[in-house]
Amino acid sequence: MYIGILIIIICKMKKLIYLLAFGWAVISCQGTKEVTSKILLSPIKYNNTITAEELKTHLYIVAADSMQGRQTGSIGQKKAGKYLISQYQKERIPFPKGAQNYYQHVPAAFLNANRNGNLPDTENIWAYIEGSEKPDEIIVISAHYDHVGTKDDAIFNGADDDGSGTVALLEIAQAFQLAKKEGHGPKRSILFLHVTAEEHGLHGSRYYTENPLFPLQNTVANINIDMIGRRDDAHPDSNNYVYLIGADRLSSELDQISKTVNEKYVQLNLDFRYNALNDPNNFYRRSDHYNFAKNNIPSVFIFNGVHADYHRKTDTPDKIEYDALTKRAQLAFNIAWELANRENRIVVDQK
Numbered sequence: 485m486y487i488g489i490l491i492i493i494i495c496k497m498k499k500l501i502y503l504l505a506f507g508w509a510v511i512s513c514q515g516t517k518e519v520t521s522k523i524l525l526s527p528i529k530y531n532n533t534i535t536a537e538e539l540k541t542h543l544y545i546v547a548a549d550s551m552q553g554r555q556t557g558s559i560g561q562k563k564a565g566k567y568l569i570s571q572y573q574k575e576r577i578p579f580p581k582g583a584q585n586y587y588q589h590v591p592a593a594f595l596n597a598n599r600n601g602n603l604p605d606t607e608n609i610w611a612y613i614e615g616s617e618k619p620d621e622i623i624v625i626s627a628h629y630d631h632v633g634t635k636d637d638a639i640f641n642g643a644d645d646d647g648s649g650t651v652a653l654l655e656i657a658q659a660f661q662l663a664k665k666e667g668h669g670p671k672r673s674i675l676f677l678h679v680t681a682e683e684h685g686l687h688g689s690r691y692y693t694e695n696p697l698f699p700l701q702n703t704v705a706n707i708n709i710d711m712i713g714r715r716d717d718a719h720p721d722s723n724n725y726v727y728l729i730g731a732d733r734l735s736s737e738l739d740q741i742s743k744t745v746n747e748k749y750v751q752l753n754l755d756f757r758y759n760a761l762n763d764p765n766n767f768y769r770r771s772d773h774y775n776f777a778k779n780n781i782p783s784v785f786i787f788n789g790v791h792a793d794y795h796r797k798t799d800t801p802d803k804i805e806y807d808a809l810t811k812r813a814q815l816a817f818n819i820a821w822e823l824a825n826r827e828n829r830i831v832v833d834q835k
């Protein structure tokens with residue numbers, strides 16, 4: 485066959501293909517507007533990938549004796565950090581755009597400036613899933629991975645504080661990554677932030693908010709998870725509860741979303757007693773979300789309350805209630821899912 489004729493045929497076919505493609509695009513454009521506004525993809529499938537079994541596997545490693553209580557800047561903490569990074573690499577979840585690696589270096593001088601202490605250099609650890617539609621808008625999910633180390637040869641494993649939040653982040657990230665792989669990635673970006681030096685005064689989160697990788701004005705919300713694997717004395721008969729703190733302080737929408745997704749997907753009893761402005765425990769200022777909140781970023785703190793093993797060597801992984809840990813991690817996931825995928829960024833409407 486003469487090559488010229490072939491070209492003409494191809495040209496004609498191209499025209500036809502363009503016409504067909506254009507027609508389809510018009511049809512599909514008309515269709516999608518309606519569809520997306522009506523059907524927001526359900527998170528249930530991905531929610532269900534957050535399992536007690538996987539949380540347990542991670543937690544027995546993160547809170548193992550070999551991590552030596554994860555004291556800020558210690559070999560044990562660094563080892564735990566390496567495990568976290570290995571899990572992100574395994575899931576092919578990258579470090580954030582603009583970073584050189586999975587670490588945000590936090591210098592000793594910063595840690596010791598206020599209290600004249602003797603803490604060594606340490607690291608926040610971060611991973612990132614870029615949003616498909618509004619990549620510049622960031623949801624930060626945080627949990628501290630440091631704990632208080634050892635004392636008189638006793639290892640303070642910190643399984644609940646905050647091994648539980650640490651492993652929840654791994655599972656939440658895995659769920660979002662699977663969704664992304666299947667074409668349902670979050671519309672806004674998500675930063676998974678394992679902060680350091682919380683036990684010495686929320687230093688890691690303070691360092692991040694003073695040296696943010698993404699502008700704070702583009703940071704939509706912070707979901708902070710600290711101690712979600714146990715129950716406290718106020719709930720002797722059931723672990724099917726969680727304390728929510730701070731959600732309504734800056735954004736009525738964050739408060740509403742937390743309640744709605746809980747009702748829909750998780751059904752924990754939400755306990756707001758520690759959210760009272762005059763609560764003497766002052767938990768609102770006692771974990772990492774506070775550094776975001778004080779920068780006017782809507783923040784919610786997910787927490788199970790304190791218990792007899794709090795900051796003792798007896799905070800071990802065998803005492804964790806993995807069913808409760810799973811549901812609380814799922815709540816954090818569902819709040820993040822809604823924040824990341826809803827049409828409008830949540831508003832700051834409270835002072």
Ligand SMILES: [Zn+2]
Nearest residue numbers: 645646683795
């Ligand atoms: Zn603690």
